[in-house]
Amino acid sequence: MRYLHTMVRVTDLDQALDFYVTKFGLVETRRIENEKGRFTLVFLAAPDDVAGAKSGASRGSPTLELTYNWDPETYTGGRNFGHLAYEVDDIYALCDKLMKAGVTINRPPRDGNMAFIRSPDNISIEILQKGEPKAPAEPWASMQNTGNW
Numbered sequence: 001m002r003y004l005h006t007m008v009r010v011t012d013l014d015q016a017l018d019f020y021v022t023k024f025g026l027v028e029t030r031r032i033e034n035e036k037g038r039f040t041l042v043f044l045a046a047p048d049d050v051a052g053a054k055s056g057a058s059r060g061s062p063t064l065e066l067t068y069n070w071d072p073e074t075y076t077g078g079r080n081f082g083h084l085a086y087e088v089d090d091i092y093a094l095c096d097k098l099m100k101a102g103v104t105i106n107r108p109p110r111d112g113n114m115a116f117i118r119s120p121d122n123i124s125i126e127i128l129q130k131g132e133p134k135a136p137a138e139p140w141a142s143m144q145n146t147g148n149w
Contacts, residue, residue: 001089004128005043007065007082009075013040016066020044029054029063038070083116083124083149091115091129092137108143112136116149124149 010016020026026044033040043063045052052061067082088094091109098117099105106124107116112134115127126149 002087002130003062004085004087004126005063005065006084007067009067009069009073009080009082011068011073011075011080013042013066013068016068017042020064020066026064029060040068040070042066042068083126085126085128087128087130089130090134091127092134092140094127095140104146105143106147106149107145108140109134110136110141110143112140118147118149 017028021028021044025047027047027050028042029045029050030043031040043065045054045061045063049061049063054060065082065085073079091112091114095105095109095115103117105115105117107114109115109127109129113129117125117127119125
């Protein structure tokens with residue numbers, strides 16, 4: 001298992017980039033504009049992690065993911081903090097182990113690539129398959145979402 005990123009939602013992308021990049025000193029390593037989902041993701045790395053974050057090797061070095069939703073939203077109750085993310089060798093094996101230990105799989109890995117769980121303190125944790133996604137398989141492919149993530 002390897003730590004990947006932390007996601008925070010921001011209400012003003014320019015203001016956030018001014019803070020995190022211009023003032024704090026992080027470096028933008030990747031940007032994703034999603035018109036259909038109406039959001040922008042900006043990944044930032046500490047200066048010492050930039051080479052790894054831009055290497056293209058799997059998911060690179062740990063980053064801070066800024067999520068900017070194009071439609072205005074007021075974030076309350078910690079909604080601006082999104083999730084922790086970890087990359088694993090076998091998403092199905094880990095989700096099976098977690099389920100057997102009594103952990104609810106909030107967003108099952110139906111696509112063989114991504115799942116979400118929550119900590120006992122309700123911190124959302126994203127689990128991502130290392131490398132290419134696994135082929136869809138049961139029981140995951142037909143499992144419904146449970147709760148929020």
